[in-house]
Amino acid sequence: MSTAIVTGATGILGRQIVKELSQDTQTWKKIYALSRSKKDECPQNVEHTHLDLTGSAEDMAKEISKIDAEYLFFAAYLEKGDAEELDRVNGEMLENFLKALEINKKASSLKRIVLVCGLKQYGVHLGVPKAPMEESDKWLPEPPKNFYYRQQRSLHAFCEKNGVEWTVTYPNDVLGVAKGNFMNFATTVALYAAIQTELGDELPFPGTEGVYKRFDMFTTSKLHAEFVHWAALEPRAANQAFNVVNGDIHSWQTLWPRIAQYFGLHVASDEFSRPAPDHVEMQLNERAPLDFFAKEIGLEGRVQPSKLQNRIDLNKWSQKPEVQDAWKKLAERHSLDKDAIDKATWEFAGFIFGRDYDIIASISKARAMGWTGYEDSWESFKGIFGDLEKEKVIPPQKK
Numbered sequence: 001m002s003t004a005i006v007t008g009a010t011g012i013l014g015r016q017i018v019k020e021l022s023q024d025t026q027t028w029k030k031i032y033a034l035s036r037s038k039k040d041e042c043p044q045n046v047e048h049t050h051l052d053l054t055g056s057a058e059d060m061a062k063e064i065s066k067i068d069a070e071y072l073f074f075a076a077y078l079e080k081g082d083a084e085e086l087d088r089v090n091g092e093m094l095e096n097f098l099k100a101l102e103i104n105k106k107a108s109s110l111k112r113i114v115l116v117c118g119l120k121q122y123g124v125h126l127g128v129p130k131a132p133m134e135e136s137d138k139w140l141p142e143p144p145k146n147f148y149y150r151q152q153r154s155l156h157a158f159c160e161k162n163g164v165e166w167t168v169t170y171p172n173d174v175l176g177v178a179k180g181n182f183m184n185f186a187t188t189v190a191l192y193a194a195i196q197t198e199l200g201d202e203l204p205f206p207g208t209e210g211v212y213k214r215f216d217m218f219t220t221s222k223l224h225a226e227f228v229h230w231a232a233l234e235p236r237a238a239n240q241a242f243n244v245v246n247g248d249i250h251s252w253q254t255l256w257p258r259i260a261q262y263f264g265l266h267v268a269s270d271e272f273s274r275p276a277p278d279h280v281e282m283q284l285n286e287r288a289p290l291d292f293f294a295k296e297i298g299l300e301g302r303v304q305p306s307k308l309q310n311r312i313d314l315n316k317w318s319q320k321p322e323v324q325d326a327w328k329k330l331a332e333r334h335s336l337d338k339d340a341i342d343k344a345t346w347e348f349a350g351f352i353f354g355r356d357y358d359i360i361a362s363i364s365k366a367r368a369m370g371w372t373g374y375e376d377s378w379e380s381f382k383g384i385f386g387d388l389e390k391e392k393v394i395p396p397q398k399k
């Protein structure tokens with residue numbers, strides 16, 4: 001029987017890790033769930049502790065002095081506006097927490113640390129990446145700072161020093177539910193579609209025709225939790241990083257009409273021939289990630305910087321008086337959370353809809369080691385929409 005610490009225990013990924021481990025009572029005797037807030041009732045083998053990871057290592061050491069665990073799942077994350085600040089804050093949160101364990105002389109009790117990172121490892125936020133993205137791909141030069149690089153370097157150094165094993169995961173656009181936390185793509189999509197039901201019978205696609213025809217991959221938080229559970233205990237996964245995606249490949253041309261149908265809407269047959277007065281366009285990094293591979297793969301001089309393009313600027317759209325009004329009516333009629341529209345991450349959704357390039361991550365490495373997990377992304381969307389109906393975030397839909 002083992003013990004584990006999960007940081008970021010209320011987040012979209014961390015919450016599911018706590019749930020996954022707590023259900024396996026044969027393996028996990030005790031799970032220490034750490035975060036500043038507490039949102040869920042805990043099962044018997046889970047103990048929640050309030051902890052602010054932005055505190056000093058010395059202060060944290062006092063607060064966690066009674067906690068001793070063999071496994072650490074680090075899934076805490078603090079959003080910051082720019083890359084430097086993101087790097088500093090998230091780097092220090094991990095480093096100070098690890099230092100707190102050393103101060104308490106608990107580092108040597110650890111067997112393995114699982115650090116949750118993401119496909120930004122490959123610069124998916126900077127422009128077109130190499131396809132498929134593989135764990136053996138070289139890291140991109142900094143700047144711009146990549147906080148995953150700092151976290152992984154710190155993790156490697158700590159593990160080397162203390163004789164601890166590590167595993168790192170790279171999920172992509174996560175599908176899941178986190179209470180009172182709308183840094184969640186599926187929730188934002190659900191709110192967008194629910195509001196459109198008040199405005200007409202169509203579901204306009206926020207991105208461009210280019211994106212509509214491209215490919216994307218998702219990571220369902222439940223699948224990710226199953227993966228980290230497997231990887232933490234799998235000897236071959238020691239000191240390795242893994243892409244973690246559902247295993248299916250999606251394209252908006254297939255998903256969007258299904259989402260429309262779920263909400264009783266349809267996609268206009270001339271969707272992309274219509275004027276787009278709210279069109280927005282932004283150039284991403286001056287060098288796209290693929291350009292750093294160009295010379296060795298025969299594409300030198302051929303890779304242009306990527307653009308983020310949307311036919312609808314979702315941030316502006318959500319502030320339009322008719323949209324706010326439609327939401328107010330919907331929320332009142334169905335007793336929904338009135339603030340949901342302001343908590344939704346419109347910018348994050350705009351980023352996913354606006355990337356004019358394919359996001360394809362290989363999962364061959366995990367499969368070669370015996371991982372067989374798979375999730376149907378459309379089934380995940382449907383499941384989350386159903387959960388959001390039950391939690392009264394969106395109105396019930398006719399199925």
Ligand SMILES: NC(=O)c1ccc[n+]([C@@H]2O[C@H](COP(=O)([O-])OP(=O)(O)OC[C@H]3O[C@@H](n4cnc5c(N)ncnc54)[C@H](OP(=O)(O)O)[C@@H]3O)[C@@H](O)[C@H]2O)c1
Nearest residue numbers: 008009010011012013035036037052053054076077118174
């Ligand atoms: N969401 C995605 O689509 C996605 C996609 C790919 C990769 N990732 C990566 O996955 C990792 C986890 O992100 P997530 O999306 O699960 O984050 P999230 O839903 O925003 O959750 C963040 C967690 O961190 C905790 N936290 C934040 N600040 C803290 C602090 N000062 N002290 C203690 N706990 C703190 C939060 O709890 P409290 O606020 O209660 O403290 C929450 O439990 C990140 O590295 C992220 O980049 C996410």
